Amino acid sequence: MPDALDLLRTRRSIPAQFLAEPGPNEAQLETLLTIASRVPDHGKLAPWRFVIFRGPARTAAGERLAALLKARDPAVSEARLAEERARLARAPLVVALISRAAEHVKIPIWEQQLSAGAAAMNLEIAAHAMGFAACWLTEWVAYDAEAAAILGVKPGERIAGLIHVGTPTIPPQDRPRPALADIVTEWTAD
Structure with missing residues (x-):
């Protein structure tokens, strides 16, 4: 397993169509979701939830989207x-990350969305x-109320992302990243 900094340096998205079996098993999925839920969460609101698509459920959901x-x-x-x-069948596992950010007396919606x-x-x-690869997508289904409802989104919720997970069939490719000089400023009192 790579050390934490190498892990962060080497993470790349692999397009969903290049994610194949095997996907995470039951124990790995539980670990993935446990780690996903260990994020900053002001107020301990858990302003997100997960909907899992795997096995035949992936194509059944796709059939409903096609019917729509x-x-x-x-x-x-x-x-x-x-x-x-x-x-939803491009990868062995798709996790819909659902934002359920809502008005709160102390916690702004923006903070809840950032937590998602x-x-x-x-x-x-x-x-x-874990040795898998992932691709975070939204696509039209995240912005269409009827499609989102098909995928299990309730009123007041939104799809923050469809995270496709599987074994990569192609090597990861890097993409140009912004130069730090273009995105970093240092505040001064002047």
């Missing part, structure tokens, strides 16, 4: 419907530490 598209547009192409049927983002990132890092 077909109901909205009877002329939708078969290729587009096939894309929807496979949306931290949970998603912890999940990605934990998957990398």
Whole structure:
């Protein structure tokens, strides 16, 4: 297992279509979700939750998404419907990270949303530490109320991300990162 700094330096997203079996087993999934939930959470609100898609549930959810598209547009192409049927089946495991941020007397919604983002990132890092790869996506289903409801989102909740997890079939590729000189300033009293 790489040390913590190497782990953080080497984490890369692998596109969902390049994540294959094996995915996490039951014990690994429990560990992933436990680590994902160990994030800053002002007020101990747990302003997020997880919906798991694995096995046949992935394609069953995809069938429902395809049916939604077909109901909205009877002329939708078969290729587009096939894309929807496979949306959650690209990787062995998909974890929908659901933000349930809500008005609170002390904790701003923004802080609750940041906690959900931290949970998603912890999940990605934990998957990398286990030898898997992950890809954090949203796509149209995260922004469409009917599609989100199909995936288990309740009123007042939002999809913060669909985290696809599996064994990478391609090597990770780095992408250009911003130069620190472009993103860092030091505050001075002047």
